[in-house]
Each structure stands twice: as C-alpha cells, then as structure tokens.
Amino acid sequence: MSFAFAKDTVRKGLDAHSAIGLVCCALLYLICATGTAVVLYEEWQRFEQPDAPEMTSIAPAAVQQGIENVLAAESDRDTTTHLYVHMPTEALPRTTITTDTQAFHVDADGAIVVPEENAWAEFLLALHYRLNLPAVYGMTLVGAFGAMIVALSISGIVAHPRIFRDAFRLRARRRDDVATVDWHNRLAVWSLPFALAIALTGAMIGLFYVSGGSMAASAYGGDSEAAIAPIFGAEAEADLTPAPVADAVPALTYMAREYPDVTPYYVILHDPRTAGQHVQIVGEHERRLIFGEYYAFGPQGEFHGTAGMADGTVGQQLAASTYNLHFGNYGGLPVKIAYIVFGLALTVVVATGTFIWLNKRARQGRPAPRLAAAWWGIVYGVPVALVATFIARLAIGNTAPFVALFWSVLALTIGVALLRKRNSGTRAAEPVLVPAE
Amino acid sequence: MAGGGLMWLAAALAVAGILLLRASWARPVRSTPLNLCAWLALLAAAIVGGVEAGAWGMAVTALVATGAAMLLLAKAVFEQPRWKRPAKQPREVDGSGNDPKTGLSRGIVTFLLAGPIALAVSTLFALAARIALIATGASEADGNVAVLGLVPLVWPILAFALLMFERRKTQFLVTGAVAIATLLPVVLVGGQA
Numbered sequence: 001m002s003f004a005f006a007k008d009t010v011r012k013g014l015d016a017h018s019a020i021g022l023v024c025c026a027l028l029y030l031i032c033a034t035g036t037a038v039v040l041y042e043e044w045q046r047f048e049q050p051d052a053p054e055m056t057s058i059a060p061a062a063v064q065q066g067i068e069n070v071l072a073a074e075s076d077r078d079t080t081t082h083l084y085v086h087m088p089t090e091a092l093p094r095t096t097i098t099t100d101t102q103a104f105h106v107d108a109d110g111a112i113v114v115p116e117e118n119a120w121a122e123f124l125l126a127l128h129y130r131l132n133l134p135a136v137y138g139m140t141l142v143g144a145f146g147a148m149i150v151a152l153s154i155s156g157i158v159a160h161p162r163i164f165r166d167a168f169r170l171r172a173r174r175r176d177d178v179a180t181v182d183w184h185n186r187l188a189v190w191s192l193p194f195a196l197a198i199a200l201t202g203a204m205i206g207l208f209y210v211s212g213g214s215m216a217a218s219a220y221g222g223d224s225e226a227a228i229a230p231i232f233g234a235e236a237e238a239d240l241t242p243a244p245v246a247d248a249v250p251a252l253t254y255m256a257r258e259y260p261d262v263t264p265y266y267v268i269l270h271d272p273r274t275a276g277q278h279v280q281i282v283g284e285h286e287r288r289l290i291f292g293e294y295y296a297f298g299p300q301g302e303f304h305g306t307a308g309m310a311d312g313t314v315g316q317q318l319a320a321s322t323y324n325l326h327f328g329n330y331g332g333l334p335v336k337i338a339y340i341v342f343g344l345a346l347t348v349v350v351a352t353g354t355f356i357w358l359n360k361r362a363r364q365g366r367p368a369p370r371l372a373a374a375w376w377g378i379v380y381g382v383p384v385a386l387v388a389t390f391i392a393r394l395a396i397g398n399t400a401p402f403v404a405l406f407w408s409v410l411a412l413t414i415g416v417a418l419l420r421k422r423n424s425g426t427r428a429a430e431p432v433l434v435p436a437e
Numbered sequence: 438m439a440g441g442g443l444m445w446l447a448a449a450l451a452v453a454g455i456l457l458l459r460a461s462w463a464r465p466v467r468s469t470p471l472n473l474c475a476w477l478a479l480l481a482a483a484i485v486g487g488v489e490a491g492a493w494g495m496a497v498t499a500l501v502a503t504g505a506a507m508l509l510l511a512k513a514v515f516e517q518p519r520w521k522r523p524a525k526q527p528r529e530v531d532g533s534g535n536d537p538k539t540g541l542s543r544g545i546v547t548f549l550l551a552g553p554i555a556l557a558v559s560t561l562f563a564l565a566a567r568i569a570l571i572a573t574g575a576s577e578a579d580g581n582v583a584v585l586g587l588v589p590l591v592w593p594i595l596a597f598a599l600l601m602f603e604r605r606k607t608q609f610l611v612t613g614a615v616a617i618a619t620l621l622p623v624v625l626v627g628g629q630a
Contacts, residue, residue, distance in 0.1 A: 009601070016600035023548065143589065144556070151593030155600070165467075167506075168459050170513035186513075190506040193499050203589030211588040214560045215567065215581060218623060230578040287490045308578070315575075315582030321492060331497055338500045341507060 005158055013158030018357055020155060024148045025354045026378050027131065031145055032350055033382045034128035035198070036343030039328050039336050042091040044121040048393065052105040053113050054093045060252035063087070063095070063267060065110025070097045071245060071272060073112060077101070079274075085248070085267040089284075090332065120393040123402040124386070129206075132403045136209050143206020149199035149346075152353075156188055163189050177359045184352040187345040194342040195349075201326035231319050233294055233307035239276030243299070246272060250301025251279045258303075259283060265292065278304070285310055289321035289330055351379045373421035374414050381413030443489035444497065447482045451502035454478035459509055550608055551596040556588075558616045559595055563587035565619040568626050 005013065037044075046052075063085055074080060080099035088095055095106050096116055103116035123132075130138025157163060163185055170186045172179050188195075204211075216227040225235065248267050255264050262283035271277045279297040294307035309320035324330040328339030358372045388409045392400040457475035461468050479502060486498035566587055567580040575583075595615065602608045 012601045012603065016597055019547070019600060020551075020596070144552075147589045147593045148596075149593075150589065151597045154593065154597050158597075165462065168462055168509055168513060170510050172514040173516070186510055190503055190510065194503055197496075197499075200586075200589055204585050207589050208585065210556065210560060211563060211585050214564060215584045218564055219567075227581060230576070230581055287493045289492045289496060313576045313578045313582075315579035317492075319582045319585065325496065330493060331500075335497070335500060338504055342500075342503060345507070 005161060010159060010161055013155050014160075017152060017155035017159040020148055020151050021350075021353045022357060024145055024152070025350060025375075027141070028145050028148065029347060029350045029378060030131070030382050031128060031142055032343065032347040034124060034386070035202075036340055036347060037386060038124050038128045039339045039343060041121055041125060041327070042089075042329075044124065045092060045118040046094075048120055048398075049105075049114075049117045051114070052094055052096075052116075053107040055088050055095065055108045056093055057088055058095050058108055058110075060249040060256075062106075062108055062110035063252060064248050066095060066097050066106040066112075067110075067248060067267075067269065067272075068245060069106065069110060069112050070099060070104055073104070074099060074101070079272060081271060083269040083272050085269075087265045087267065089263075089265050091329065117398040119398040119400070120390060120402060123389065123406075127403075127406065132407075139206045140209050141206075143203045143208070143210070146199045146201075146203030146206055149195055150203070153188075153192060153195055153199070160185060177356070177363075180352050180355050180359065184349055184356055187352075188349045191342050191345045191349065194339075195346055198326050198343075198346075201322040204322050205326065231316055232309070233296070235270065236278050237276060238271055239274060240271070241275040243273060243275045243277065245269075246277045246279050246299035247301055248279055251281055251295075251297040251303075254297070254301060254303055255281055255283060255295060259295070261286060262293070262295075264295075289324050290317060291320055291323045293320075369421055370418060373417045377414030377417030378410070380417070381410040384413055385409035441489060443485055444494060447486035447489060447494060447498045448501040450478050450482035450485060451498050452505045454482060455502055455505040455509065546605070547600070547608075550612060551599045554612060555595045555599060556592050558612055558619070559588050559592035561616060561619040561623055562591050562595075565622045568622050572626075 046054075067083060067085060070083065071079070080101065082100065084098040086092070086094065086096040086098070095108075095110075097104050097106060098116070104112045105114050105116055107113050126132055126138075128142070130142060132138065133141065167186065167189050170182050172183065212224055212227055216222055216224040220226040229235075246269055248269070252264060252267070255262065262285060264281045264283045266280075266282035268280040268282070269277060270280065277299050279299065279301070281295040281297065282292040283295055284292045288310065290309050293310040296304040296306070298304060308316045310317070328335050354375050355372075358368060358375065361368055385406045389400070389402045389406050392402065392405055454475050454477075457471055457478060461471035461475055464471075482498045482502065483495050486494035488494070490497070563584040567584045570583055571577060571580040595612075599608045599611065602611065
C-alpha cells in the first residue's frame with residue numbers, strides 16, 4: 001500500500017511552500033538562529049558576569065534578609081509593585097533579586113553583592129522574542145512566523161512526495177544543488193517533530209496579543225488578565241495600606257515540609273510592604289514539562305493553595321508546558337544540547353530553502369544575483385552580527401548599544417555582499433549548473 | 438537526563454525504531470514487516486516514555502529518536518556519492534506571459550488573504566470553539582487555553598489550504614464560509630458561554 005498526493009497537488013503544494021518560505025525566510029532565519037543561541041540563556045548570564053556569587057542552595061532566612069536588604073536599598077523611591085527572588089538552580093546557581101527597576105545578586109547570607117549585569121543575554125532574548133520591537137508588535141510578528149513554520153511543515157510534506165522515502169539519503173559530498181536540496185529535505189524531515197513542537201509553542205506564546213486579546217475583548221470586557229486568570233490564577237485584591245514586609249521564611253519552610261519533592265526556584269512578593277501583599281512560590285516539579293506550580297501564601301506564610309499548573313485541568317497543564325517545551329529547559333544540559341543541534345538544523349533548513357529557490361530560478365534562466373547576494377549577506381550576517389554584539393559586551397561592558405550594533409552590522413554585511421556581487425561582474429551572476437535528474 | 442529504568446527502555450526502543458527504519462528504507466524495495474516493526478518500536482517508545490513520565494517522558498523519547506536519526510544522517514555526510522550525474526544546462530526563458538504588475542497585485546491579495554484575513558478567521562474559529570467547549574461542559578480554563586492553542590494551529594492550516602486553491606473565487610468562498618460559520622456563535626453568544 002502506498003500513499004501519494006496527485007501530481008497537481010504536489011505542484012500546488014510546492015508553490016505554496018515556496019510562497020510562504022519566500023515571504024518569511026529572512027526573519028524566520030533570524031528567529032531560528034537566535035532561538036538556537038538563547039537555549040543557553042542561563043549559561044550566557046554566567047559567562048557575562050563570572051564574579052557573581054554562586055551557591056547550590058540558600059537558607060530561607062537568607063532569602064528574607066536579601067528581600068529586606070533590597071527593599072532598604074530602594075527606600076529612596078516608590079516601593080516596587082513586585083519583587084522576584086531567583087533561587088539557585090542547576091543551570092543558574094545564583095540568588096538574584098529583581099524589582100520593578102533593578103536587580104541585584106546576593107550572597108548566601110542575603111547581603112547585596114553586585115548589581116545584575118546580563119544585558120547581552122537579555123538583548124539576545126529580546127531579539128528572539130520580539131525582534132527588539134515593542135512587545136505587542138514584536139511578539140505578534142514572531143508568533144506569526146512560528147505559525148508559518150507549521151504551514152511550511154505541512155506544505156513541505158505535500159510538496160515532497162519522496163520526503164519520507166528518502167529520509168536517510170544525504171548526498172552532501174556532491175557539493176552541488178542536489179546536496180543543497182538533500183540537506184534541506186533531510187534535516188527538515190527529521191527535525192519535523194521538534195519544529196512542530198517549538199513552532200506551535202512559540203506561536204502560542206507570540207500570538208497571545210491576538211488570541212488572548214480577542215478572547216478578552218469578546219468575553220471579558222477587554223480585560224486580558226481576567227482572560228488568563230482561569231488558567232494561571234488571578235492576582236489578589238490590592239490593599240495599599242502600609243504594612244511590615246511579608247515573611248518568606250514560613251512559606252519556604254512550609255514548602256520544604258509539605259512538598260519535599262518540589263524545588264522552589266522563584267519567590268515572588270506581590271505589593272510588598274502593603275496590607276494586600278502576598279507571597280507566591282514557583283516550584284519546579286521533577287520530570288514534568290510544566291514550568292512549575294504557583295504556591296500562594298499570605299504575608300505571614302499561611303498557605304492559600306496552588307494555581308493548578310501541575311494538577312489542574314488539561315488546559316492548564318498544557319499552557320504551563322509551552323514555555324519549557326519551547327525553550328528546552330526541562331532536562332538539563334542533554335536536552336539543551338539536543339535543542340541546539342535541532343535548532344541549528346532548523347536554521348539550515350530555512351537558509352537552504354531560499355538557496356534552492358534561487359538555484360531553481362537560475363536553472364530556469366531567470367537568475368537573481370542581487371537577491372542571492374543579499375541572502376548570502378543575511379545568512380552570514382546574522383551570526384556575524386551576534387558575534388559582534390558579544391565582542392562589544394566583552395569590550396565595552398553591560399552598557400554597549402547591542403540593538404543598534406546588531407542591526408547595523410547585519411545591514412553592513414548585506415551591503416557588502418551586494419557590493420561584492422556588483423564588483424564581481426557577470427561571472428557571479430551566472431546560474432548554477434545542476435545535475436540532470 | 439534524569440530517568441528511571443523505563444526511560445532507558447523507551448530510549449532504547451526509540452533508537453531501535455530509527456535503526457529499523459534505516460534498514461528498511463535502505464532496501465531497493467521496502468520491507469513491510471521491517472517498516473511495521475520500526476513504527477511499532479517508535480510507538481512503544483512513546484508509550485513507555487509516557488507511562489513512565491507522562492508528557493515529559495514522551496518529549497524526551499522524541500528527542501532521543503530525533504537524535505538517533507541525526508546521527509545516522511551525520512554518517513551519511515561522509516559517504517562518497519556513488520555517481521555524479523552530468524550537469525544540466527540552464528534553460529533560456531523569454532519572460533513572456535509574466536506581467537509584473539498583475540503578479541504583484543495578485544501576490545498582495547494572496548498575502549492579505551492567507552495572512553491577516555486568515556488569522557482573523559482563525560481567531561473567530563478559536564473563539565467559537567471556546568464557546569462550544571464551555572457549552573458542552575469543559576472548564577473555563579480549558580476553553581481559554583483552546584483559544585490560545587487553536588489560533589496558531591488553525592491559521593497555518595487555513596493559510597496553506599487557501600494557497601492550494603488556484604481560483605480567487607474559491608479562496609474567498611472558503612474564507613467567507615469559515616468566517617460566517619464561526620462569527621455567528623461569537624456574535625450571538627458573545628463569548629459568555
């Protein structure tokens with residue numbers, strides 16, 4: 001028994017595949033390349049600031065001390081609305097306290113040691129997440145490209161009847177168009193489950209402004225927080241009457257006693273120093289895809305319950321699993337390495353897809369040398385620009401203008417590629433020869 | 438990778454499944470029994486992984502299978518091609534019949550249809566699905582997550598389907614039909630199912 005699409009369906013599928021690929025290729029390549037690099041988000045942070053204090057764990061009393069120290073350091077300004085304590089984890093064994101305006105690393109006693117300096121890692125994350133644009137536009141755009149990976153995967157299967165039959169056929173050493181096609185098809189077919197997983201989860205995150213916003217508009221009077229409250233839990237009513245700072249010690253002690261298998265990795269203080277303040281602990285569950293469970297406590301550590309990320313409805317657990325499944329931080333370094341390898345494969349698939357189209361044009365007697373040069377410029381330019389920003393981080397420091405530098409170097413690389421093509425004359429514009437099929 | 442004995446079994450089954458596929462697909466004529474064994478091994482790997490550690494186990498098993506396939510591909514990179522076919526000369530085309538203006542306007546309409554319009558229709562579809570789910574007893578959380586999950590799934594499928602239609606009329610008909618069918622419950626119920 002064999003299953004095959006009709007010739008006409010294959011032709012239309014290929015046209016659709018090419019059309020979507022061409023519209024998306026440049027930014028899709030950028031998103032895949034930066035997504036691969038950002039798998040090592042925690043490791044980049046450690047590399048950026050090697051002298052920050054590290055520890056494998058921190059005592060609850062030291063956490064509380066750190067909170068009070070940071071709030072005291074901010075006594076000259078409005079009290080932060082949220083305070084986040086990042087607890088030491090295997091990937092990032094540091095205690096970092098973040099407020100609305102700044103972040104500090106604290107030592108194992110809770111004393112402030114040094115401000116957090118991870119601007120390059122944050123730049124990389126922002127580039128991947130929202131292309132350095134304002135969140136509403138950037139995330140939506142990136143989410144749209146995630147959805148288009150799904151469309152490319154479907155159209156790719158329809159357009160290539162032999163894609164599974166030839167799944168192990170890689171004629172890489174031919175060094176011609178056939179090799180390019182083989183690289184594209186082989187890496188695409190084997191990275192298909194990975195591509196679908198990260199594309200769907202990425203699109204789910206990125207398209208929130210569209211999907212969540214529409215849901216809020218149609219069912220919650222435009223209140224996006226109300227729309228996601230059934231999934232992630234609602235914020236408690238604020239009461240801004242001044243009060244002593246909440247105590248995280250009984251909450252952390254309760255977690256250690258009642259949930260010994262859960263590893264707290266974030267302590268969040270909502271509206272600190274107010275009567276409405278409350279403590280939320282995010283706990284990691286071993287061998288789960290969920291990012292964690294929210295454990296809610298009152299200001300003196302009275303347990304209020306969980307949000308249901310770990311044991312709530314299927315939808316809640318699914319929503320809580322999107323982040324880890326997308327970023328690959330659910331199995332330590334081995335899973336991260338797998339994500340880097342498959343992420344690189346996906347990046348190569350995007351790059352070679354456009355080269356295949358350009359080569360086909362050339363074979364048809366319609367070469368596009370300037371377009372080919374520009375594409376080479378992008379393919380080289382993205383990693384070169386990323387390296388340039390990283391060098392700037394090492395040379396200039398945390399305040400280097402990463403965004404301006406990245407986009408300038410990328411534009412320069414494309415410009416140089418186009419200039420070289422113009423100067424090389426007609427030789428480089430000749431179409432590539434392809435073996436007869 | 439933290440995992441018990443069953444996770445290792447799942448990983449072994451995943452690798453075995455990929456190796457069996459390689460053996461089967463390398464033959465001049467595919468072997469149905471080998472193919473069947475391969476897919477069964479992969480299915481068993483997913484089941485064992487799922488039984489041992491739920492979605493986490495299945496995800497890790499999928500990574501192992503993909504990793505095994507990538508290793509086999511890496512081996513293929515270093516294999517010499519058995520022959521190299523002669524190069525084909527590029528064709529000459531006169532470019533007649535390609536009106537750039539018509540092509541551009543068609544392209545813009547197609548882009549708008551498969552892009553923002555299909556996204557809007559997919560969002561309506563997801564909102565209608567939420568109403569249907571909640572009306573049939575699903576929790577509000579599940580209904581809301583369905584919206585978040587369906588938009589990025591339905592949009593690319595609809596966009597691809599629209600691109601497969603060559604006639605503009607069919608594209609508009611399909612888009613309009615889905616839009617009207619999903620708009621009705623959203624407008625009538627208003628999302629407050």
